[in-house]
Amino acid sequence: MSWSNVWTVARIDLHRLFISKDYWIPMVILGGIFFVFIPWVLLGVVTRPQSLEIVQQIGDVLTSLPGTAADVVQGETAAARAAYSRAVFLLAPVAIVVPLTISSAVGAQAIVGERERGIGEFLAHSPLQIREIYAGKLLASAIPGYVATVVGFGIYALIVNFRAGPIVGGWFFPTAGWWLLILWVVPPFLLVALSIIVRLSARVQSTAAAQQAASLISLPIIMASYVASSGFVLNPTVAAMLVGSVAWVLAIWGVASGARAISRERLLSVGAEA
């Protein structure tokens, strides 16, 4: 397999996405909602005097958590603990939701979209190996979602530190758990989902069907990410390492086996025209 060919396939798709405003404007809006708007509002609530009672209740709940979990939550006051917990735990699943939503939209079209455009025929007659086409499509699907997440993560870190930092007692974000989440957990989760979505994209008859199937795949993975992120409350580092390791095993298996679902015949609209 030639990585140069893989990158050639991925690059043309990324180029098409980059010049397609109707793709990246919703992507920016989605990232903006999850990484900017929601954190801004949620963290703002903590600092408002009117929210004192709610903040006190959250602080009390956090104090009553088991030892390890309670130790993780930083802050001297109820408001500080509430702000910290919101910034670190509540929005952790967002790091999975955003890339999956963005990437699954691309991945769903990866093969069936090419077939509908007629490009599948061009690729089928090309000297590219099927594994190169598959890997290129996978890469082109994963990169937009992951890049959006990394950029969003950076902006989110600034917002958290600017809004909650003064209450908690200084800049505290990203935590070790978040670094692991972004660098170790998100990529395999994304690859697991995309390996299934691209595989389905080769099997379905239309882009609409592929989008439906992608939603079905994304949903349980998003739910799994919520479950996983709750583990970070108890012990962020160990939980992230463990979840990430399992996800990487699944991702490697999914990616390796995914290429077998694609064939040149699937790139063609075989049977439609004799």
Next chain:
Amino acid sequence: MNREMTAGIHLDGVSRRFGVIRAVDDLTMSVPRGTVAVLLGPNGAGKTTTVRLITGSLRPDAGTIDVLGLNPMEDGDEIRRRCGVVPPKPALYDRLSGRDNLRYAARIWGASEDTIDEAAARFGIDHALHLEVAGYSTGMRTRLALARAVLHDPEILLLDEPTAGLDPESARAVLDLIRELAGSGRTVIMTTHLLHEAEGIADQVILMGAGRARAAGHPIELANRYMTSPVVIIDAENRDLLKDLDTHRGVLGAKWNGAMHVTLESIEVLPDMVAALVRDGVRITRIEPMAATLEHLYFEMQRQLRDVPPPDTPPPDAPPAEMTP
């Protein structure tokens, strides 16, 4: 004899089904290197499937395929590297420029990007390379697809209905370009269901029907094989006197189609027929032999095939496709 030297593309008893449909059924054909073969047939005849089998994009259910001495199932990547294909749909990225589309193909086939301008100029599309393909006319798209197919200087060109949807001027331009490509020594297979396109361009015409090569050979050879009865066109000042032409000796049939089209047993009966017409007071204004076109050939062949079921194997005197370059 080394097959690679004699037959660029060779299919022997190749079949391919899609469910219950036999897209290609026991197809045998051979296209020598450096020649132009036109696969001619109606929709569903198996032309596109044949192209796909040649590049190894489809796997045959039965039979053997040899392309440049290679087996597409084992050496598909190598064959595809040496082929240029224009699919029935130009298969271009609409949102990208013509140059980006060509650059993509150049990278895939490992061709130098310097060839982009050269190929585009060859097909008269160089002035529009900076424009989005979405704004291209059908003719421009086809030209761009042709330019893309020759970027890597392929030994074999497979052109699947390259003139589909083109206006007559663009179609003629594309056919001229194909003729030029063939002249440069490439092996070309072109599919079409437009009969007149094959004339003047094909070294060999392979008439396909229901997935089989029904007949093959040089257009003139095929015409002689199937158009055994000469046809003459006759017109007169007093046309009503021509209506009984089919009662003349040696006349097999007569049909009015702008002028009287008369099918004769042989061309030898023509002088007697003309003399008889003159004796009957017919003032003849036009008399000319009708040149056999592929269109006539095609319908004549279809008529004969309806009368006689296709043989399981090609007749010994008419091997489906073998011809001398």
